[in-house]
Amino acid sequence: MGLKKVHHIAIICSDYEKSKAFYTEVLGLEIIREVYRKERESYKLDLALNGEYILELFSFPSPPKRPSRPEARGVRHLAFEVEDVAREKSRLEILAVEVEDIRTDEFTGKRFTFFADPDDLPIELYEG
Structure with missing residues (x-):
């Protein structure tokens, strides 16, 4: 291709x-x-x-609403790489964005978390 x-x-x-x-x-x-x-x-x-x-x-x-939870078909989420997930989580929370607890990827050992955009599109921050 x-x-x-x-x-x-x-x-x-x-x-x-x-x-x-x-x-x-x-x-x-x-x-x-x-x-x-x-x-x-x-x-x-x-x-x-x-x-x-x-x-x-x-x-x-x-525009019609597209379900994102529970796990619906189609694109699951948008992910951005960041240097420090905890720092970015704190920054988002200061801006009144609700952010999930930080988790660790069991396969890579990298930290990540999720939050949503105004239309409830899941967005992931993944530590690079």
């Missing part, structure tokens, strides 16, 4: 402004481009992590 890397991840949100604030102000992703597509009544926000394009955030009128 010749795959080289994951190019980007696309997320559809229910409240564009709330999700935009979460991904930029809480997670610290950088805005590359923001456009409003009038014909689709939809915003498209391109976001970068450390200067690399990684995520598209979309809004659409009345």
Whole structure:
């Protein structure tokens, strides 16, 4: 196939402004481009992590809810590598984000934790 890397991840949100604030102000992703597509009544926000394009955030009128719990089919979660899971957990909690207890991966010995975005999409922090 010749795959080289994951190019980007696309997320559809229910409240564009709330999700935009979460991904930029809480997670610290950088805005590359923001456009409003009038014909689709939809915003498209391109976001970068450390200067690399990684995520598209979309809004659409009345998108249906997708279950994420209990373990539903489809993409399970979005994971970000961090240097120190405990430090990032504390930082998120200061910002009033509910974060699960830190666990240790039984196979790698690395620490990780989960929290959710405004639409309850599970997000993992995994210690690199």
